[in-house]
Amino acid sequence: MIGAGIVGCSCALWLQKKGFKVTLIDPDAPGSGTSSGNACTIATYGCIPVNSPDLLRRLPSLLFSKDSPLSLDLGYVLSHPAWMLEFLINCREHKVARITRLLGKLLAKVYAGLDPLLDMAQARDLLTQQGFMHVYRGDREFDAAKKSNQARRAQGADFIELDQGDIQELEPNLKIPFERGLLFDSISHVLDPLALCQRYAECFLRNQGQLLRQRALEVVHGDGGVQIRLDNGASVDAERVVIAAGAFSKGIDGIPTRLLKLDTERGYHVQFSDMQHLLKRPVSWHHAGFYATPMNLGLRFAGTVEIAGYNRAMNPRIISYLTRKAHEMLELPDKPDQEWLGFRPTCPDALPVIGFSTVSEYIIYAFGHHHLGLTLSGITGKLVAELANGEDPSHNITPFSPRRFL
Numbered sequence: 001m002i003g004a005g006i007v008g009c010s011c012a013l014w015l016q017k018k019g020f021k022v023t024l025i026d027p028d029a030p031g032s033g034t035s036s037g038n039a040c041t042i043a044t045y046g047c048i049p050v051n052s053p054d055l056l057r058r059l060p061s062l063l064f065s066k067d068s069p070l071s072l073d074l075g076y077v078l079s080h081p082a083w084m085l086e087f088l089i090n091c092r093e094h095k096v097a098r099i100t101r102l103l104g105k106l107l108a109k110v111y112a113g114l115d116p117l118l119d120m121a122q123a124r125d126l127l128t129q130q131g132f133m134h135v136y137r138g139d140r141e142f143d144a145a146k147k148s149n150q151a152r153r154a155q156g157a158d159f160i161e162l163d164q165g166d167i168q169e170l171e172p173n174l175k176i177p178f179e180r181g182l183l184f185d186s187i188s189h190v191l192d193p194l195a196l197c198q199r200y201a202e203c204f205l206r207n208q209g210q211l212l213r214q215r216a217l218e219v220v221h222g223d224g225g226v227q228i229r230l231d232n233g234a235s236v237d238a239e240r241v242v243i244a245a246g247a248f249s250k251g252i253d254g255i256p257t258r259l260l261k262l263d264t265e266r267g268y269h270v271q272f273s274d275m276q277h278l279l280k281r282p283v284s285w286h287h288a289g290f291y292a293t294p295m296n297l298g299l300r301f302a303g304t305v306e307i308a309g310y311n312r313a314m315n316p317r318i319i320s321y322l323t324r325k326a327h328e329m330l331e332l333p334d335k336p337d338q339e340w341l342g343f344r345p346t347c348p349d350a351l352p353v354i355g356f357s358t359v360s361e362y363i364i365y366a367f368g369h370h371h372l373g374l375t376l377s378g379i380t381g382k383l384v385a386e387l388a389n390g391e392d393p394s395h396n397i398t399p400f401s402p403r404r405f406l
């Protein structure tokens with residue numbers, strides 16, 4: 001296994017469940033990357049991709065507004081045009097409808113993958129079912145999201161509409177008079193996503209898993225298996241390898257991941273310690289592009305999308321945008337206690353990559369889960385373990401195959 005984020009840890013546990021002897025390779029502590037800083041929702045309603053005809057229409061105003069959850073580094077985009085071009089192609093109506101359908105079907109299986117891991121790792125206390133709320137300032141914002149919300153419902157997401165009074169009653173600390181809202185009652189969220197990965201890792205070690213704190217540089221595949229070369233000069237021989245290094249999966253030599261159009265949508269959070277009592281459930285200010293999530297350690301405002309690659313430093317404009325919006329929404333201390341940047345692994349067609357590599361069945365891919373990596377981690381692990389075990393996957397993964405990029 002290469003990568004100990006939430007996807008890698010979930011695959012590792014599922015492989016152990018199937019009886020495999022597993023080595024997990026990551027230079028960093030389990031879950032300490034993107035998987036630690038997300039908005040914590042098990043977003044089974046999240047079948048609508050960021051790509052949309054509406055995004056195309058709103059793109060100029062989103063890009064040039066100072067008050068926008070979306071930003072692009074033009075220099076980066078112009079030097080990496082292929083991803084952006086395909087992303088825009090996937091904003092067409094029929095493409096979005098297909099992505100929505102495929103994600104919707106996979107999201108329906110989320111708990112078949114997640115529940116067994118929560119039990120196995122004794123981590124049920126880290127999940128809470130308080131529901132989830134989308135809020136809108138007025139009819140214009142609400143109507144703009146209507147079509148997407150109808151599509152969510154068609155994929156099985158269950159919600160009720162709220163008016164201003166309902167919203168006030170459910171979340172009395174909100175300062176903004178949000179006029180319209182949606183309540184998804186059955187939604188759960190994780191109270192600490194880093195702790196969840198740590199629990200998975202502890203369980204993995206208890207089950208005789210081996211954790212190697214090294215960077216994988218190269219995968220060499222031969223007739224009888226693979227060899228993984230590490231940055232300390234050592235190597236690991238294995239029957240199979242699963243690549244679950246999130247947005248960094250394309251940086252490993254020897255496998256044709258460079259052909260995949262994997263890039264990163266950078267996302268941010270600001271967190272206020274001990275302020276979680278202000279909200280009962282995660283609330284998404286849909287138009288502003290972020291979630292406010294009550295967690296064990298505080299209240300986290302997480303979201304935004306920045307297309308600027310891997311190397312640019314944290315963008316202070318986005319941190320101040322999130323902090324300003326947080327203060328508009330709730331009564332909070334002046335400064336957040338934590339500012340964070342993470343790297344969502346995103347393919348331009350908003351579908352994950354789950355399946356055998358195009359060059360060898362000894363190499364299995366499990367990355368590209370963009371805004372849904374926490375949600376889809378368990379079911380991805382289940383499907384990967386089925387593949388590794390020679391079983392027919394319990395869900396049709398053909399649309400997620402890396403072959404789609406050939």
Ligand SMILES: Cc1cc2nc3c(=O)[nH]c(=O)nc-3n(C[C@H](O)[C@H](O)[C@H](O)COP(=O)(O)OP(=O)(O)OC[C@H]3O[C@@H](n4cnc5c(N)ncnc54)[C@H](O)[C@@H]3O)c2cc1C
Nearest residue numbers: 003005006007035038039040041216246267372373374375
């Ligand atoms: C602001 C924000 C909010 C989000 N909110 C949600 C949400 O509410 N719900 C949801 O479901 N998802 C959400 N997501 C998405 C989710 O966090 C990601 O999809 C998920 O964390 C990706 O997990 P991963 O395991 O694939 O990658 P990562 O967490 O990035 O883990 C990859 C691991 O691979 C390791 N690695 C990299 N290169 C190598 C190498 N060469 N050798 C060995 N190891 C390597 C890294 O050190 C890292 O530990 C959000 C994301 C962001 C940024």
